[in-house]
Amino acid sequence: MSDTAIKRTVMAGNEAAATAAKLARVQVIAAYPITPQTSVVEQLSAWVESGELPAEFVTVESEHSALTVCITASTVGARVFTATSANGLAYMTEQVWWAAGARLPIVMCIANRAMAAPWNVLNDQQDSMSVRDAGWIQLYCRDNQEILDTTIQAYRIAEQLHVPVMVCYDGFLLSHTVMPVEVPSAEQVDAYLPPYEPLTVVDPDDPRNIGPVTLADPRANADGVSCHGYMEVRALHQQALLGALETIPAADAEWSELTGREWGGLTWEHLLDDAEVVLVAAGSVGMQLTVAAEALREQGVKAGVLGIRSYRPFPVDALRGKLAGRKLALVFDKALSYGNEGPICGDLKAALYGQPEAPVVFGAVCGLGGRDVTVEQLNDAANRAIADLADGVTDRAADWLNLHL
């Protein structure tokens, strides 16, 4: 594939992710294959093998090692890429935290898949949701074009803030579904992505320990300078994540200037202006919700969609602003915080707490382990929620879609 021209073609989500990594001129790739991420790795290794992608492809024996290789390569100044799914992500969890705490701008694609047990290779978002607190930025995509564009944007965001980014997209529903994608030219991407400048360069003439034991309180170093304790490091990390609330939309806006495509920055919306009932979700189910909202409007309900693109950082202000004055927000989660509720639903309730004009928030759980989610089901769920609201219900248990228990 020639990189010199803009190309319109059809491709699966995994190919879009691999293509983005290639266009970003990644220098080191380390990944371990796992369904449904596998073809990302296959594609990249084929390009490295053929010489089409001048990168180091490090084959590893596990996901834990894959991310470890990325951590070390990123530390010494390489632009790195990895991808995984479900149990692979769980297996690398220790290093997921390390990559974030060491403030390494690693980009990792997650082809979202259900967690075992029981064994299941199909889609939900439990895997990435389970590491939402690890200090990575998490962006969720709704189609394959967004996967490609977001993966490129992710390098921009990550390297600006020195924070790793997960680009999450629904396994099979996007990873394996072929659809039209415009592939930007190498020129466009090069204009967008300046070469990576690492925070610290490993230099034998100026040696340092990276990520050493850091005690609770600040300490004076050998030069007598007061250095961060653990809490200061964490506070700076939190500042960086909150800073992403500006970096993410800015990166999207600049991408749009180059390509004409913008994805809404932190959130995206459909028919939201006058909506009284707002359907909320992250990922591909959001696309289906746009069809459901149109159907609800035909039925006379003023419905709209508010899509979450950035789940971490959670766009609290944007959500408060966009939901103020609405009657109902119905959140569709493809994951669960067991013993509580869907993660997006819970986070949204927390964001809206005490807001004078906040809508009632109801949750729905759908699509776990690849259970097919149809527009009809989404529509029915919205109608049930609207009926509950009309009955004066202001809080209720999550509605599990298409459950046969």
Next chain:
Amino acid sequence: MGTRECGSPISMSKPSAGEAGRTGDWRANRPVMTAQACLAVKKGEVVCQLCWAYCPDACISRGVGPVIDMEYCKGCGICSEVCPANAIEMVPEAAHGVCNVGEGSER
């Protein structure tokens, strides 16, 4: 369509014919055994039985010689591969001729 009858809070299955559905329907190639070639038949004793041991669908019963249950044989060909006497041949279920160019509408 409730699932509570299944009776357990965890997911389980039994290693038995039928757990994956009627796997006989999956078959594109069928195993055909030539009894005279089978070591068990030759000896008149329950020997070898490798096909029985290896069949992933548990659809071969031990014997002189072993018998294949075609309801559940999925046609994987493993029995044919492991048979030391080449007594099992895989043959296609359906025969195809060369497409009759131009006569399609009469089909």
Next chain:
Amino acid sequence: MTDSTSMVEIRWHGRGGQGAVTSAKLLAEAAFLSGWKGVTSAPSFGAERRGAPITASTRLDSEPIRIYSQVTSPDIAIVLDDSLLEVGGAATGLKPGATVIVNTTRSAAELGVAGDARVVTADVTGAAQAAGVLVGGNAIVSAAILGSIAKATGVVTMESVESAITHMFNGSAAAKNVEAARIAYECTEGAR
């Protein structure tokens, strides 16, 4: 309610290992080249067990497609071998006036598909065999079937089918698969 009037929904019926994944991708590319703006082609989801019946979904529209669920009431059902008519549920949920394309050596009358579906038959395996598209002695219909789809439905042009095949395969494999699709085209009933 959920689909625009111009949307064409296609359901594939194949068996694990038969190449439905390749077919679905080829159809997506051919459809895109044929001018469809909205194209989604999803192979069977999950572990593909060799020989086990699988379904796959393709949607074509004049605008981008926003539905990712599986196709349950197709305008076109593509059946990669006739045994799937019974065990694969290929005839269930068809839209009124749907087209069912069956790879078979039997006639439409012999197949006896219930309902008002238009049944189009073609010996696609024979076409693949004739063109020498063989892997391990078995004829592979994944590209050849595109010829039948082009002829029977007109949702893709033969020209775009050939481009898609040439893009996906290299050298002699491309030539053989194009030939297989051409033969299948010839031995399939035409569009209405």
